[in-house]
Amino acid sequence: MGSGRWTASMIGGVVLGLGLVAVAVVAPIALAGPAAQLSGDAGQGPGPEHLLGTDNLGRDNLARALVATRLTLLMTTATTVVAVVGGIVVGVGIWLSGPRVRKVALRLLETAVAYPSLVFALVIAAILRPGVVSSVVAIGVAGIPSFARLTANLAAKISTSDYVTTARLLGVPTWAIAVRHTLPNMAEPLLILATTVFALSMVELSALSFIGLGVQSPSYDFGLLLNESLTQIYTQPTSVVGPSIMIVLTGLAVMLLGDALAARANPRGVRPAVRRPSAPAVVPVPADDGALVRVGNLRVGVPGGPELVRGVSFTIEPGEVVALVGESGSGKSLTAMSVAGLQSEELEMHADVLRVGELNMLGQPDAGRLGREIAVVYQDPGSTFNPSLRMGVQLTEVLRSHLGMGSGRARKLVTEALARVNISEPAQRLRQHPHKLSGGMRQRCMIATTMVTTPKLIVADEPTTALDVTVQHEVLRQFRRIHREQGTAMLFISHDLGVVEALCDRILVMKEGEIVERLTPDRLRSRDVHHPYTKALMEAVPVVDVAPLQGSA
Amino acid sequence: MTSVRERPWVRFGLQRLGGLLLSFAVLVAVTFVIVPLIPGDPAVAVAGLEADGAEIARIRQELGLDQPLHVQFLDYVGGLLTLDLGTSFASGQDVATVILARLPFTAELALFAITLVLVISVPAGMFVAFLTHGGRRPWLDHLFNVVTSLVYAVPQYVMATMLVVVFAVGLGWFPAAGAETVSSLVLPTLALMLLPTCVVSRVVRRETAVVLDQDYIRTARGWRIGRLRLFGRYVLPNVITTTLTLSGLILAAQLGGAVVIETVFAFPGLGQGIVEAILSRDYPVIRGTILVLGLMATLILVVVDVILAVIDPRSMEDDHG
Numbered sequence: 113m114g115s116g117r118w119t120a121s122m123i124g125g126v127v128l129g130l131g132l133v134a135v136a137v138v139a140p141i142a143l144a145g146p147a148a149q150l151s152g153d154a155g156q157g158p159g160p161e162h163l164l165g166t167d168n169l170g171r172d173n174l175a176r177a178l179v180a181t182r183l184t185l186l187m188t189t190a191t192t193v194v195a196v197v198g199g200i201v202v203g204v205g206i207w208l209s210g211p212r213v214r215k216v217a218l219r220l221l222e223t224a225v226a227y228p229s230l231v232f233a234l235v236i237a238a239i240l241r242p243g244v245v246s247s248v249v250a251i252g253v254a255g256i257p258s259f260a261r262l263t264a265n266l267a268a269k270i271s272t273s274d275y276v277t278t279a280r281l282l283g284v285p286t287w288a289i290a291v292r293h294t295l296p297n298m299a300e301p302l303l304i305l306a307t308t309v310f311a312l313s314m315v316e317l318s319a320l321s322f323i324g325l326g327v328q329s330p331s332y333d334f335g336l337l338l339n340e341s342l343t344q345i346y347t348q349p350t351s352v353v354g355p356s357i358m359i360v361l362t363g364l365a366v367m368l369l370g371d372a373l374a375a376r377a378n379p380r381g382v383r384p385a386v387r388r389p390s391a392p393a394v395v396p397v398p399a400d401d402g403a404l405v406r407v408g409n410l411r412v413g414v415p416g417g418p419e420l421v422r423g424v425s426f427t428i429e430p431g432e433v434v435a436l437v438g439e440s441g442s443g444k445s446l447t448a449m450s451v452a453g454l455q456s457e458e459l460e461m462h463a464d465v466l467r468v469g470e471l472n473m474l475g476q477p478d479a480g481r482l483g484r485e486i487a488v489v490y491q492d493p494g495s496t497f498n499p500s501l502r503m504g505v506q507l508t509e510v511l512r513s514h515l516g517m518g519s520g521r522a523r524k525l526v527t528e529a530l531a532r533v534n535i536s537e538p539a540q541r542l543r544q545h546p547h548k549l550s551g552g553m554r555q556r557c558m559i560a561t562t563m564v565t566t567p568k569l570i571v572a573d574e575p576t577t578a579l580d581v582t583v584q585h586e587v588l589r590q591f592r593r594i595h596r597e598q599g600t601a602m603l604f605i606s607h608d609l610g611v612v613e614a615l616c617d618r619i620l621v622m623k624e625g626e627i628v629e630r631l632t633p634d635r636l637r638s639r640d641v642h643h644p645y646t647k648a649l650m651e652a653v654p655v656v657d658v659a660p661l662q663g664s665a
Numbered sequence: 666m667t668s669v670r671e672r673p674w675v676r677f678g679l680q681r682l683g684g685l686l687l688s689f690a691v692l693v694a695v696t697f698v699i700v701p702l703i704p705g706d707p708a709v710a711v712a713g714l715e716a717d718g719a720e721i722a723r724i725r726q727e728l729g730l731d732q733p734l735h736v737q738f739l740d741y742v743g744g745l746l747t748l749d750l751g752t753s754f755a756s757g758q759d760v761a762t763v764i765l766a767r768l769p770f771t772a773e774l775a776l777f778a779i780t781l782v783l784v785i786s787v788p789a790g791m792f793v794a795f796l797t798h799g800g801r802r803p804w805l806d807h808l809f810n811v812v813t814s815l816v817y818a819v820p821q822y823v824m825a826t827m828l829v830v831v832f833a834v835g836l837g838w839f840p841a842a843g844a845e846t847v848s849s850l851v852l853p854t855l856a857l858m859l860l861p862t863c864v865v866s867r868v869v870r871r872e873t874a875v876v877l878d879q880d881y882i883r884t885a886r887g888w889r890i891g892r893l894r895l896f897g898r899y900v901l902p903n904v905i906t907t908t909l910t911l912s913g914l915i916l917a918a919q920l921g922g923a924v925v926i927e928t929v930f931a932f933p934g935l936g937q938g939i940v941e942a943i944l945s946r947d948y949p950v951i952r953g954t955i956l957v958l959g960l961m962a963t964l965i966l967v968v969v970d971v972i973l974a975v976i977d978p979r980s981m982e983d984d985h986g
Binding site for chain 2: 165223224226227228229230231234235237238239241242312315318319322323324325338341342345346349352356359360363364367452454457458479480482483487488490495496497498499500501509510513514546558
């Protein structure tokens, strides 16, 4: 969605909005007669002369609904101005004030916003006599707190941005920063929020008139018309139609305009999901094919867009550790996730063969077998574990879901496994939430779960990347240990040649979706590489000193 | 060990209690200033321009306007402490009695509406988010957006009026007004709940979509958990915290909606009461009703806070973070 393109809803909003403004300008002049004229045709139903009938004084309902547009829009505009200007003044004021005042003021706003604004409007309506001005004041003032809070939050967000920090370091006074940087940058989001305020104001002003506390007869807006129609609802049900439709149309117009503005400010496209051709869940494995994993001509791409993995083929023998190495964007993670059967639904995937054991990853293998036979370890940026669940629930998940264990036995096994990966007080850890553990601990927990489920294949997607170097060593040591003790095959993803050299039997270097070089650790160690990209990788990433790792493993 | 486990709850409790007291103090102050802020002479405003001197003097004394402001305030607070909210000008009844007669109707209406909103919108929002996740079923995505936007564009009182026209006047299925029978609750509840149902289900759907994109859901998928368990155990707790926080605000706002809805259905609750009171300038009733409505809003927010703390203990700790 480009910023210059017009969508149907934008056009709808603009047309509807302009139409309503036109009605507000023209109707009170053109329809003054039928809207005000008392005639003998009181209480008529809809007919050719009066499309929506007449009210109990013989005035044309449609004309009155159209004429009411002017007062409604004027009042709504005035109310919006009160709420927005008041809100910006208060909000910027709060942001400009000292931290202590700001904290208290924000707290007060928070409290004020939590209360229904209509109840607050009732307070003001109770003080002032009902009428046009008091309605505008009541709804406008009631709208100030929420707009002030949004303004203060926006200002706070912008004031921490780089250019404001720079300006502050240069000694630009605070008020000048507000005028030059903060306000212009808030203009667009505030404009979008103002449309929301406009729509809400219209609804609440009409509500106030509707319950008899707003506009007083002989003036009338949508709300008062609806109120009058309610009194004659049995005799003249059609009189409800005019004001109802006008209120809804006005609300829709503003909503569409607001959405259009928001869409221009934050364009985002949603890619449609890809429909996958159905494939059998299990494939026969030829007797002479001893490989655990076979990937043949794997292609992954954005539908109608670029291909991100371009015909990758490799195998993993039982117990073999294979590394996929490359920069971010080289397609190594996409390849690994395809092997694990966890590829994004938005991407297209094709392959001649893609199997793990006899599980066909092009189809939809049984979840239980997938869970038991393939374990996945991710990079830990602190979000790999569900923050609202205790570690115990998550770490025992596979044991309970797929290996049919009871909670007690599963916890016992996991506790033992945690102890084996050197986690202190393992039983205690199971009762903790993830945020209580360090990144290295969480990663070792993850590895421990793969130890207890004894999978055939572990797919590890940059498991050491988010960790600092000393912790990396410890984590790598655990991977080696699993491999040594259980003989589990692994597909190990990394951008760090040093990391994989110490762990892997074979190294596949990926670039732009293709495997450009296949290496052994010995060739890597002796720097016997040919492809310029591999050479560049070796130079870009200083080889980690792996001596202590080898020593301990 | 126990002290570590207990302390956050004690702190949480004290903090909420402090918040409650603060809200109450603000409410008392706001309701108090209603009368002194009336432009001109409040007694004249109440009695009307035609009233004679004796009548005005009586009202002035009744409202305590013959006293200095701080005495008026102390009297007001003193009255509140003994649950004496004064006497209604219109009916001569004790304000507490007037309010207690109306409170159950509004409470019942709000409670029904809130329950239905949550029961419908949480599963609906999660379901739609799940079905459309990753760009699947674009038609459902559009349908959901169009339907919720359309309902959102119809204010509750317009919805109420339309419901009356169709189901009371047209089809005659439900009474158009009053609160005598159970069936007379149907239309007001519907009118009150439809809009927040749309708003909350949109919130739930958006939150669910955000949660579904999180790393920990990817992790859980890696464990190949069944869909039901994935949703119930891994998605719901993370959706519910944000949803409840927002819903608390949305639901408290429904008290404002109830005020208007009650007028449509001549429903004898607090909303109808306060509108009548404002029209007849019955200030003791106005003050009392605003106070009670404010307290109800506070109560909803506190209940939401407590539920949040029970579901997700981090929400307690984060306050001190």
